Amino acid sequence: MSHLSSARPAAGTPATGGRTSAPRITAPTAGLGSGAPVSAEGGNAHPVMDLSDVSVFYGQVEAVRGVTMPIRHNQITAMIGPSGCGKSTVLRSLNRMNDLIAGARVAGSITYHQQDIYGANVDPIQVRRHIGMVFQKPNPFPKSIYDNVAYGPRLDGVKKRAELDLVVEEALTGAALWDEVKDKLKTSGLALSGGQQQRLCIARTIAVKPEVILMDEPCSALDPIATSKVEDLMYRLAENYTIVIVTHNMQQAARVSHYTSFFTAEVDDAGVRHGRLVEFDDTQKIFTNPSEQRTEDYITGRFG
Ligand SMILES: Nc1ncnc2c1ncn2[C@@H]1O[C@H](COP(=O)(O)OP(=O)(O)OP(=O)(O)O)[C@@H](O)[C@H]1O
Numbered sequence: 349m350s351h352l353s354s355a356r357p358a359a360g361t362p363a364t365g366g367r368t369s370a371p372r373i374t375a376p377t378a379g380l381g382s383g384a385p386v387s388a389e390g391g392n393a394h395p396v397m398d399l400s401d402v403s404v405f406y407g408q409v410e411a412v413r414g415v416t417m418p419i420r421h422n423q424i425t426a427m428i429g430p431s432g433c434g435k436s437t438v439l440r441s442l443n444r445m446n447d448l449i450a451g452a453r454v455a456g457s458i459t460y461h462q463q464d465i466y467g468a469n470v471d472p473i474q475v476r477r478h479i480g481m482v483f484q485k486p487n488p489f490p491k492s493i494y495d496n497v498a499y500g501p502r503l504d505g506v507k508k509r510a511e512l513d514l515v516v517e518e519a520l521t522g523a524a525l526w527d528e529v530k531d532k533l534k535t536s537g538l539a540l541s542g543g544q545q546q547r548l549c550i551a552r553t554i555a556v557k558p559e560v561i562l563m564d565e566p567c568s569a570l571d572p573i574a575t576s577k578v579e580d581l582m583y584r585l586a587e588n589y590t591i592v593i594v595t596h597n598m599q600q601a602a603r604v605s606h607y608t609s610f611f612t613a614e615v616d617d618a619g620v621r622h623g624r625l626v627e628f629d630d631t632q633k634i635f636t637n638p639s640e641q642r643t644e645d646y647i648t649g650r651f652g
Pocket of ligand 1 (some may be wrong): 430432433596
């Protein structure tokens with residue numbers, strides 16, 4: 349296990365008023381960039397994160413109740429379910445992005461390598477350093493392609509041009525964008541197409557070598573060709589990263605993920621609506637032989 353010694357915002361992630369005397373969150377360096385390709389049968393992959401009886405509140409409203417599931421190493425876990433069932437809420441709770449929403453609160457336990465990410469001494473900025481996020485709408489900084497990717501490493505203290513050049517090339521190559529942009533690194537990231545912008549945001553995220561990448565509907569703003577490129581990329585990234593993706597697109601979940609969690613909204617005895625995790629399993633099982641009738645109804649289009 350290695351210890352982090354400094355707090356700094358993760359690339360592409362807004363900094364919060366995090367505690368400055370940042371206590372440390374630990375992570376094994378062995379997991380960073382050293383994983384072997386894992387197939388959909390990777391049921392033995394150990395959990396990098398564990399959610400146990402997680403509920404998320406907005407003020408007094410319990411938007412999601414009692415979610416328990418693992419996030420397995422170098423696997424892609426998809427979250428699917430009808431609108432408003434709490435997929436994005438749960439995703440944001442995995443790297444404390446909900447901290448940025450006034451009144452949001454998480455109950456239950458979310459661990460990263462057995463460490464409670466909401467522990468009293470844990471700095472959310474450090475959490476986001478290890479658990480990066482790619483958003484629905486590509487959000488490059490209004491800077492050059494190079495500076496978008498170099499942003500996080502520079503904050504990490506990488507200053508030498510040659511080192512930065514290498515990190516930028518590696519990240520852009522890892523995000524399957526290098527060949528398209530290597531001759532125009534000084535061009536604004538905003539001048540790229542939507543699909544290229546999303547891959548640039550992925551490059552910016554992986555440039556700081558997080559272990560887990562959260563993706564909130566990363567293809568919803570993209571056309572089918574750009575979507576297919578990002579899907580291919582996700583699959584390749586899973587050789588080295590643990591990915592959690594929220595998607596409205598069931599075909600996409602079936603295509604790219606190893607595990608799928610199906611969420612829905614339930615109304616409790618008091619008439620209050622909450623998001624619930626109905627079923628978590630191998631993606632193949634969810635889409636061919638789910639245990640729950642509600643899952644089957646959803647994937648066969650009978651509701652949702
Ligand atoms: N910032 C917020 N403040 C208050 N309530 C919120 C906030 N964000 C989400 N909610 C509520 O939490 C519930 C779950 O929303 P969430 O966006 O997580 O669902 P979702 O499954 O991701 O939906 P969609 O598929 O439409 O994006 C909804 O009732 C929503 O209105």
